Amino acid sequence: MNKVSFAADSAPTQKQLKIYEQVVLRIQEMLHTGTINVGDKLPPERDLAATFQVSRSSIREAIRSLQEKGIVESRRGNGTFVVSTTSIIEPLAEAVTEQRIYLLQIMEFRQAIEPAIAGLAARNATPEQLEAIAAIMKEKAPEDKPWEKDIRFHCAIAKASGNPLFEQALVNAKAALEETRQEPLQSPERREQSCSMHKEIYNAIAAGNEALAERCMHKHLKLVHSMLFSTE
Amino acid sequence: MNKVSFAADSAPTQKQLKIYEQVVLRIQEMLHTGTINVGDKLPPERDLAATFQVSRSSIREAIRSLQEKGIVESRRGNGTFVVSTTSIIEPLAEAVTEQRIYLLQIMEFRQAIEPAIAGLAARNATPEQLEAIAAIMKEKAPEDKPWEKDIRFHCAIAKASGNPLFEQALVNAKAALEETRQEPLQSPERREQSCSMHKEIYNAIAAGNEALAERCMHKHLKLVHSMLFSTE
DNA sequence: CAAACAAATTGGTCAGACCAACAAAAGGAA
DNA sequence: TTCCTTTTGTTGGTCTGACCAATTTGTTTG
Numbered sequence A, B: 001m002n003k004v005s006f007a008a009d010s011a012p013t014q015k016q017l018k019i020y021e022q023v024v025l026r027i028q029e030m031l032h033t034g035t036i037n038v039g040d041k042l043p044p045e046r047d048l049a050a051t052f053q054v055s056r057s058s059i060r061e062a063i064r065s066l067q068e069k070g071i072v073e074s075r076r077g078n079g080t081f082v083v084s085t086t087s088i089i090e091p092l093a094e095a096v097t098e099q100r101i102y103l104l105q106i107m108e109f110r111q112a113i114e115p116a117i118a119g120l121a122a123r124n125a126t127p128e129q130l131e132a133i134a135a136i137m138k139e140k141a142p143e144d145k146p147w148e149k150d151i152r153f154h155c156a157i158a159k160a161s162g163n164p165l166f167e168q169a170l171v172n173a174k175a176a177l178e179e180t181r182q183e184p185l186q187s188p189e190r191r192e193q194s195c196s197m198h199k200e201i202y203n204a205i206a207a208g209n210e211a212l213a214e215r216c217m218h219k220h221l222k223l224v225h226s227m228l229f230s231t232e
Numbered sequence C: 001c002a003a004a005c006a007a008a009t010t011g012g013t014c015a016g017a018c019c020a021a022c023a024a025a026a027g028g029a030a
Numbered sequence D: 001t002t003c004c005t006t007t008t009g010t011t012g013g014t015c016t017g018a019c020c021a022a023t024t025t026g027t028t029t030g
Helices: A019-033 A045-052 A056-068 A092-096 A103-124 A126-139 A146-160 A163-179 A188-206 A209-228 B017-031 B046-050 B056-068 B092-096 B103-124 B127-138 B147-161 B164-180 B188-206 B210-229
Strands: A070-077 A079-082 B072-075 B078-084
Touching: A019 A045, A019 A056, A045 A056, A056 A070, A056 B056, A070 A092, A079 A209, A103 A146, A103 A163, A103 A188, A103 A209, A103 B072, A103 B103, A103 B164, A126 A146, A126 A188, A126 B188, A146 A163, A146 A188, A163 B164, A188 A209, B017 B056, B046 B056, B046 B210, B056 B072, B103 B147, B103 B164, B127 B147, B127 B188, B147 B164, B147 B188
Parallel strands: none
Antiparallel strands: A070 A079, B072 B078
């Protein structure tokens, strides 16, 4: 009974999927083909276990996975319901695990969003958020990981923008950056330079000058970019 | 033995967390306090079950959850390892479930990233991706949900940008949009107008004209924005 | 008819078992 | 000794079956 496959594993190079992953795929397929729709109730776990010929534990792990993706929602004593057909996280997670994100792309992305973020922060930042940003600037950068402070600075600004989408986008970029494991090597004088630009950015945000904040951030990222990809 | 709480549920308004959620929190706390670090191996599931005084199933559901968040990674016959201390998805998921994202913020975000996306697509789109975009344009918009086609158009362009970060960002915006359940009411002539702009954008991308693609997308979003928030 | 109660449904949790992949230790051949 | 094979133990993956607890549904009772 405990045979290996019920998914067609035709491709030879494909690794064996875990049972619960196969179940996830089957359920997602049902969603995409319209067998189940948003708002519907999934069959009870015990029924699913019977129809898929797997144990209830596997069904539960599959449901947990789908729930974490924001696709379903379980209500005790009631049932499990579909709340969305599409996962919120697929592309990035895949790209990260497959190491398909490169430093250049991350900088491309940052240059696109961070000026706008700085502008929004200039408009929306609360006093507490300003203080949080200032606190990060005052910190002494740790010897071994000097860029960590830099990252936190930018994330704090994103939080101050007041727009969760921007915040999330920058967090994604941060996660991708950590994944690449490329440690940007900064010379001391350049770190100095970068630090003074941080001050400029902060001042513009604190002053509520949107246009200036955008410009400063743009300039800053241009410098970082050139530091990373300079051919000198 | 099966008592309710081992998490301090002091707040009266707080709902009872499931066991596995409590375990997730505990493990995340260990990460943040540095008890466990990136690269470390987690204790075996059986040990965790013993130390947390819960069943192994609950531990497994917790690990499944952490894995789905990209925090840990399980290797059969070897152990479970920490691959990142921060979740890739938390802020957005929270904001979405708490309905704290507004249409204005979504448009703010789209206006910041989509022109850049269009430019990248103009540079990087493969013939297949171009065809996919064209196919979407050719579709007849469904009577009940005319905006769905529009969303797919923009997402297809994001995919053609070749940068997973942009793709993810737009998917997030899409998810947020679906969550708001605000149905943009379009008059027929405006839909016409929007459609012709889609053609412009597509042509610019197909021609590989980055600057033009950016401009067209910018113009398009400005129109959409005014359609949504016009006071007339 | 409405409120109170009882039963069935369903997700949440537990316990213990066996399988399969992997790693380290043990053993043997060169 | 050195290298390869074998064995053994650890650990995640899966199954089974049981009981708990929230929720819905149907029934009884005032």
